[in-house]
Amino acid sequence: MSTFLTILGYNSAIPTVNSSPTAQFLEMEERHFLIDCGEGTQVQLRKAKARFSKINHIFISHLHGDHFFGLPGLISSFRLLGRETPIHIYGPKGIKEMLETIFRISQTHRGFEIIYHELESKVSVKIYEDNRLEVFTIPLDHRIYCNGYLFREKPKDRHLNMAEIAKYPEIEICDYHNLKLGKDFTLSDGYILKNEKLTLEPSKSVSYAFCSDTRYLESIVPVIDGVDVLYHESTFLHDLKEMADYTGHTTALEAARIARKANVGKLILGHFSNRYGDLKVFTDEARTVFSESYLPKALEPIKIG
Amino acid sequence: MSTFLTILGYNSAIPTVNSSPTAQFLEMEERHFLIDCGEGTQVQLRKAKARFSKINHIFISHLHGDHFFGLPGLISSFRLLGRETPIHIYGPKGIKEMLETIFRISQTHRGFEIIYHELESKVSVKIYEDNRLEVFTIPLDHRIYCNGYLFREKPKDRHLNMAEIAKYPEIEICDYHNLKLGKDFTLSDGYILKNEKLTLEPSKSVSYAFCSDTRYLESIVPVIDGVDVLYHESTFLHDLKEMADYTGHTTALEAARIARKANVGKLILGHFSNRYGDLKVFTDEARTVFSESYLPKALEPIKIG
Incomplete structure (x- = not known):
């Protein structure tokens, strides 16, 4: 089975007419994962013609609105569409209280179970495993507790x-x-x-690392070492390095440094500040360090591995 | 000053690629009101080129997701855009706990004050007044506590x-x-x-009544008597009257009966169930009772009065 990543949205902070906040749909070994869920994600899933009723695992990096404000609506729609299958939600401690408060007051009755996996660890931990793949956290350094996620196929049979x-x-x-x-x-x-x-030789086991909002953080390098594709935020260009540090973000140059140190196959940048018009400036900067740096293309599935 | 209503979304329950859940932008006497705020409303406001930084009063009919899941994101965006002006939020009791829980856990810091006006009254009450206009609740009969809102210019000078x-x-x-x-x-x-x-004679004072999710309810007739425009939900056609009662909604025929009894100038239908394709069936049914029945047009401002 091939692995496909569909980036549903990659802008930072404020949704606009032409761009959506962070959300990604990952199909790996017949599993369907949703990674972050900014406002409007359910419509983006529809636009991408993603089979979103198959999503059984949702991974939220952190509890800033542009990464999860679409989640209550998605859960409500699951109910309206008659879902019965339990859903697993992985995210920072607090996500359960927030969602359950919303569902209680809005009297959103569910016909399916939500299994919360609240995260607090500051070191990388395995949070999901089945016979074909594993998922690990990638602890990041943002203004609020935040994890990236590493999705890795297990070694395959010869x-x-x-x-x-x-x-x-x-x-x-x-x-x-x-x-x-x-x-x-x-x-x-x-x-x-x-x-x-x-x-x-067995088919190659593919791997994908999603690194959400974070300051430049070398401690992630051994965790994501050698992944086929790394998505790494680059909210700013390096001339705004000070702003990046202050707000808990990374520059394109720094994201490329991480990609090079970790020997990844390909780097996809994202989470660009709204101050930039032509996004080519991000790959121009990143490619001075790591040539396999790319801009994301919303709604176009890309094959990994 | 003319009064303009821009319907931002009018579908029920599930957002789709081409239609948005309930939200309306009302400009009356230089006031800018937002009525309901389903997921994606901030993007609809942008598409409508509405001056949404001018919104100082938000009226939420009830706490079902398709009527307010866009509110946390809109508030966050206000902050990111540097808002300092306080904002008034009117809605059912519980709205404060829900929003404040979200803002606390997501560490959404605000540079402006939110003034909550939590509603519990089962009879129509005046909730806003200034020198030019008044706003009243229109208590409705849904599965959950729900109000419509009546916006009325005061009598003008001769x-x-x-x-x-x-x-x-x-x-x-x-x-x-x-x-x-x-x-x-x-x-x-x-x-x-x-x-x-x-x-x-003075210029006519215009009035607009927004009637969100409700069963057929004759007690609203005296409250909305003679309004220029009535928006009234009509989730179903009358052959599904039983379903409408069960789910707390109105049929197109019933909405038209309300419009006729209340002598309104014009009826706009909305909140249609996703089961219907061509929406003309709703006006066909409503016009058998009230000829001035219309379908909503998203994002097109209509002049009232």
Whole structure:
């Protein structure tokens, strides 16, 4: 299964006619994840023709409005659309009190369960795991408690090299499972066939790191090391470095430095301050440090890995 | 000053790509009122090129999400845009707890004051008055406490009939104020000039009634009697009368009956269930009872009076 990321919105703070606040839809190993949920996200999901009824896990980076004000409405719409499947919400401590207060006073009755995973850890922790993938927090440094999220496929099974296997009638179908896991095969005469002879390298496990609002923070480098795609905020250009520090944000140059240090495949910038017109200035600055720097394109799914 | 109503959204429940939930922008006597604030309202205000920084009074009918989930984001944007003027919010009891919980947990700091006017009355009460206009609640019958709002210009001053006044040199400029207020003028010889001789009828005072989610409710008729324009929800056609009663809504036929009984100038329907495609069926049904029934047009200001 391919991994696709659809950026639904990437502007900072104030929604405008042509741009939406932060929200991303990630399809990975047949899981459908929503990452942040600024106001208007449910309409962006519709525009993207995303199968949003399939979303069972929502990850909120922090509780500033431009990253979650769309969440109460999305939950309400799930109810109106007849949802019954439980939904998991991951976010900073406080998210439960806020949502439950809204639902209590607005008398929003739900036909499905919300399972809250409130986060407080200041070090990276695994918050989700199934047989195919894992999700970890990426603790960030913003004005308020904030996490990025790392989505990583688990190592995959090796591929069978059927041309080689065919040479050994002793190897039966029931042995394939062990071969895929990397085990050697011992022939009846005691000869050990090395796994590498019978199998090919597994498909690459893809990984995606979402780094929401943060100051320049080198401690994230080992956490996101080698990811295929890194989304990193770059609210300002580097001439406003002081403003970036003061407001808890990163410059395009700094985001590129993080990308280079972490040897990521590709960097997507975002969360640009409304003061900038032509966004090309961000990639111009970032590419002086890291050539694989790109602007986001809203609503266009991009393949990862 | 003319009165203009801009309907920003009028669909029910779920925002879609082409339609927005309830919100209206009313300009009356140089006041700028926002009525309800569904998710995405701030973007609709931008699309309408409404001068939304001038909004000082927001009226929320009830605390279902499709009528107020855009409010936290709008308040945040006011802050980001540097607002300092206090804002008045009128709405059901509970609105303060909900908004203040959101602002506390999201650490939304405000540079301006929010003055809450929490409503509980089950009879119509005056909630706003200045020298030119008044606003009254219109208690409705929904699944949750809900008010419509009546906006009414006060009676205006009479116009001076300068051709007549010129015939009496005794009448000086300082007398004009009393003439405008309707007082007679006594000449020095004791002869009383009737006010009607010296003045002309005042300009008409316009009025607008917004009736949000409600079952058919005849008790509103005396409150909205004779308004120039009535917006009344009509979520269903009359063949789904039972569904309308059950969910706390009105049919197009019933909205038209209210309009006729109240002798309103014009009826605008809205809040249509998503099950309907061509909305013309609503005016077709309503016009069998009240010919001046119309569909709303989003973002197009209409002149009232």
